[in-house]
Amino acid sequence: MNEFDVAVIGAGPVGVICALALARRGHSVLLVEAEQSVNRSPRAATTHPATLEMLADLDLVTDVIGSGVVARYFQFWDRASGRMIAQFDHQILSNDTRYPFVVQCEQHKIANFGLTRLQAMPKVSIAMQTRLSGFSDDGERVTLELVSGSETRRRVAASYLVGCDGGRSFVRKGVGIAFDGFTHPERFVVLTTPFDFEAEKGFCYRNYFSDPDEWANLFKVAGDDGHGLWRVVFPTRIDETDEQALSDAAVQHRLQKFFPLDRPYEVVHRNIYSVHQRVAASFRKGRVMLAGDSAHVNNPIGGLGMNFGIHDAVSLASSIDAVLQGKTEVDTEVDLDAYDRLRRPLNVEFVQTQTIQNKKRLEEKDSAVREKNFADLAAMAADPIRHRAFLMRTSLLESVRTGPDKTSR
Incomplete structure (x- = not known):
């Protein structure tokens, strides 16, 4: 039976980054993915400054910047009146980070960049089109039951198992960790079009539109050819199938209602999905850890989910490395529990709170509250101190500068 230091389940960006961060520290890693290749459907694309710093440490940032769209600004709009309420400029963070901007790089690109690095590393085994059918933790190691696409079954062992297998995580369910939270009653529709909203409408690369009837988000990604595609996100009606x-x-009705054209929009992709705000009751049980969507999910307004998941991966790789290398000066159980004690409160404070607030701001129906929100945003953008503080939080730089002592209060 093959044995590894760590087995990582899921080859999305979080799983790949976790595997890469461990492999670069010299550990043997098994990366398991149920699909034949990385999922290319439109998902997360926003890569914040804090994440770019981590990708730089993994020698991936040049690829990500080169394959994405650099977005220095983002804007809040009142769609009903057509007013731009506030513009925020990441350049104000130039003394705080090497990357005072956001990069719109589709998550499948990030995952594939990492996979390319992993494929060249001698102590890494990648098992695509392979699913985890069961596992057991005996306190000394985790034994995994794997089934390949040809239904070939095999057993492997690892010192630690990391579940990066999404919101329906088999790993999380397998260790009986609750997934607390709620599901939003509406779903989100994502429409992708090559129509150039910058050239034709004057919008920047990241835009948030408040509307009491039907809010929207609009942002640009590079696309496969680098010429650019625009994604528009809308909520569905509760009774809409x-x-x-x-x-x-x-x-066409949704697109024309918000951004009228004298012709139909070309739509190259359309997707709909349910939206959840949930956090695992624990990010660790025994030798099994959770990262990314398997540990927490949230609405995508603000682009925080993938970023925080990558931060999980980097933090967890460091914790596991300390234990495997014997660097920790405390009990192993206590040291690994520190991952949960740090990452879970940070998710609640910086991701759940922020994304729920973002959604409420966009969908607010009370006219007086909407105007107050607009005034607050405009005043924040006009005040350099508040402007910087807002971007430190929304870019997750504040969360990575936060020590365990703060979150343990």
Whole structure:
């Protein structure tokens, strides 16, 4: 039976970064992915300054910047009146980070960049089209039951198992960790079009539109050819079926209502998904750890989910490395529990709180509250101190500068 230092389940960006961070420290790693290749469907794309710093440490940042769209600004709009309420400029963070900007780089690109690095590393084994069918933790190691695409079954062992297998995580369910939180009653529709909203409408690369009827988010990604695609996100109506929301008539109606054209929009991709705000009751049980969506999910407004998941991966790799290398001066159990004690409160404070607030701000229906929100945003953008503080938080730089002592209060 093959044995590894760490087995990582899921080859999305979080799993790949976790595997890469461990492999670069000299550990043997097994990366398991149920699909034949990395999922290319439109998902997360925003890569914040704090994450770019971590990708630089893993020698990935040049690839990510070169394959994405650099977004220095983002804007808040009142869609009902057409007013731009506030513009925030990441350049104000130039004394805080080497990367005072956001990069819009699709998550499958980040995962594939990492996979390319992993494939060249001698102590890494990558098992694509392979699913985890069961596992057991005997306190000394974790034994995994794997099934390949040809239904070939095999057993492997690892000192530690890391679940990066998404919101429906088999790993999380396998160790019986609760996934507390709620599901939003509406779903989110994502429409992708090559229409150039910058050239034609004057929008920047990241835009948030408040509207009491139907809010929207608009942002640009590079696309496969680098020429650029624009993603527009809308909420569905509560009584709207998936088929209705994705129909040609509904897609064109939504786009034309917000951004009128004298012709139909070309839509190259459409997707709909349920939106959750949930956090695992613990990010660790025994020799099994959780990272990314397997540990926490949130609405995508603000682009925090993937970023925080990558931060999980880097933090967890450091903790596991300390134990495997015998660097820790305290009990192993206590040292690994520190990952949970740090990462879970940070997620609640910086991701759950912020994304829920972001959604409420966009969908607010009370006109007086909306105007107050707009005034607050405008005043924040006009005040350099508050402007910087806001971006430190929304870019997750504040969260990575936060020590364990703060979150343990």
